[in-house]
Amino acid sequence: MTTLWDDFKSQFAIPRAGVGADGIYLCSHSLGLMPRSVRSAMIDQLDVWASMGVDGHFRAVDPWIDFNLNCSATLAKWANCKPAEIIVMNSLTVNLQLALASFYQPRYNRCKVLIESSAFPSDEIAICSHLMVRGVDPHAHLLNADCDPETHWVDVDRLLTTIEDHKEDLACVILPMVKHDTGQLLPVQAIGQLCRQYGIIFGLDLAHALGSVPVDLAKIDSDFAVFCTYKYLCAGPGAVGGLYVNQRNFSASVPRLGGWFGQPSSIRFNVNERFRPIEDASGWQVSNPPIFSVAPLKAALAIFEKVSRADYFQQIAILRRHLQIALQNNLPDKLALLGENSVEGGAAMVCLQARSQGAAEMAIKELTRSGIICDRRHRTLRLSVMPLYNSIEDIDALITVLRGG
Numbered sequence: 001m002t003t004l005w006d007d008f009k010s011q012f013a014i015p016r017a018g019v020g021a022d023g024i025y026l027c028s029h030s031l032g033l034m035p036r037s038v039r040s041a042m043i044d045q046l047d048v049w050a051s052m053g054v055d056g057h058f059r060a061v062d063p064w065i066d067f068n069l070n071c072s073a074t075l076a077k078w079a080n081c082k083p084a085e086i087i088v089m090n091s092l093t094v095n096l097q098l099a100l101a102s103f104y105q106p107r108y109n110r111c112k113v114l115i116e117s118s119a120f121p122s123d124e125i126a127i128c129s130h131l132m133v134r135g136v137d138p139h140a141h142l143l144n145a146d147c148d149p150e151t152h153w154v155d156v157d158r159l160l161t162t163i164e165d166h167k168e169d170l171a172c173v174i175l176p177m178v179k180h181d182t183g184q185l186l187p188v189q190a191i192g193q194l195c196r197q198y199g200i201i202f203g204l205d206l207a208h209a210l211g212s213v214p215v216d217l218a219k220i221d222s223d224f225a226v227f228c229t230y231k232y233l234c235a236g237p238g239a240v241g242g243l244y245v246n247q248r249n250f251s252a253s254v255p256r257l258g259g260w261f262g263q264p265s266s267i268r269f270n271v272n273e274r275f276r277p278i279e280d281a282s283g284w285q286v287s288n289p290p291i292f293s294v295a296p297l298k299a300a301l302a303i304f305e306k307v308s309r310a311d312y313f314q315q316i317a318i319l320r321r322h323l324q325i326a327l328q329n330n331l332p333d334k335l336a337l338l339g340e341n342s343v344e345g346g347a348a349m350v351c352l353q354a355r356s357q358g359a360a361e362m363a364i365k366e367l368t369r370s371g372i373i374c375d376r377r378h379r380t381l382r383l384s385v386m387p388l389y390n391s392i393e394d395i396d397a398l399i400t401v402l403r404g405g
């Protein structure tokens with residue numbers, strides 16, 4: 001009997017492993033698989049270009065001029081916010097720079113930014129370089145909330161205490177909802193509340209959260225969030241990213257690094273005019289949308305439109321629980337499950353830590369040889385479950401290999 005989930009799996013191209021057989025893909029935390037519909041979605045846009053040239057901007061069935069805008073409705077459903085609070089544009093790191101330009105406003109003694117130690121390198125580089133551009137010394141003003149030096153697990157109590165201790169001098173707290181190297185889910189709602197209480201801007205990196213955990217931006221109430229779409233959202237390598245701006249920050253008077261697409265289409269071509277940004281997230285756009293990057297995202301989002309959010313996250317919970325219990329009961333001595341022992345809740349990514357880098361390399365080699373695709377960060381093996389194409393059988397196959405069977 002085929003299930004709803006089998007039907008979804010058939011809509012994705014599954015990479016081949018070795019000779020003939022489909023691989024078992026547990027790497028959606030890095031890059032999601034290609035929806036088969038992407039090929040025709042790309043060809044459709046090539047055909048519009050070929051047949052209409054510049055007229056594709058206004059006369060195509062889905063005009064290029066605002067080709068990215070209708071992604072916001074689906075993404076807003078998945079992130080529980082208003083469509084006007086989401087804009088698809090640029091890439092995650094570029095959007096982080098744009099958000100910092102607007103929301104990092106150092107004043108008097110309030111100049112510091114707090115991130116977690118072992119933050120994703122691009123986040124830390126973006127923030128350090130941004131502080132330098134703004135004339136703020138990152139060595140003195142970038143704080144790192146402690147992580148366990150071995151496991152990189154964030155001590156949440158200490159994180160909250162660090163915010164309390166620096167409540168007078170923190171301008172911004174910028175954190176991931178799901179940590180890239182451990183899969184740890186941070187209590188972002190509580191952190192956001194504390195930030196608001198002290199007038200600190202709170203920004204989120206949702207790279208490992210969208211499509212991995214039920215993100216609820218209405219509840220989290222961060223000032224901004226940045227995201228990519230090439231992981232669980234399956235929009236393809238280097239696909240266009242996005243920015244969420246909380247509606248309380250929509251005002252045109254918020255400073256920004258602007259461009260013509262931040263203005264209403266009616267005045268985009270006006271010369272000698274003051275910059276008048278749109279008063280929603282689309283007012284942070286700089287350039288015209290990259291059609292060949294948005295087209296795959298649209299094809300992927302059309303699949304997400306067909307699955308209920310509740311069913312999708314329930315299936316992640318089922319797969320994750322199965323994976324965690326199987327790992328707890330079957331791991332060889334050289335590997336340990338990262339994080340708390342609880343099997344309830346958590347993200348689609350589960351991490352294992354090997355005793356040594358060599359042991360991690362060996363484990364990855366063995367998995368690859370057996371057609372299981374996942375990845376490694378130093379001593380940590382990262383595995384993720386994606387309900388649209390992973391099943392209990394995939395997890396059982398993984399466990400067989402890890403047990404050396």
Ligand SMILES: Cc1ncc(COP(=O)(O)O)c(C=O)c1O
Pocket residue numbers: 091092093094120122123176180205207208228241
């Ligand atoms: C947590 C996190 N932040 C930032 C990035 C960088 O994203 P981009 O290259 O799309 O700017 C990644 C990429 O994997 C990531 O995992």
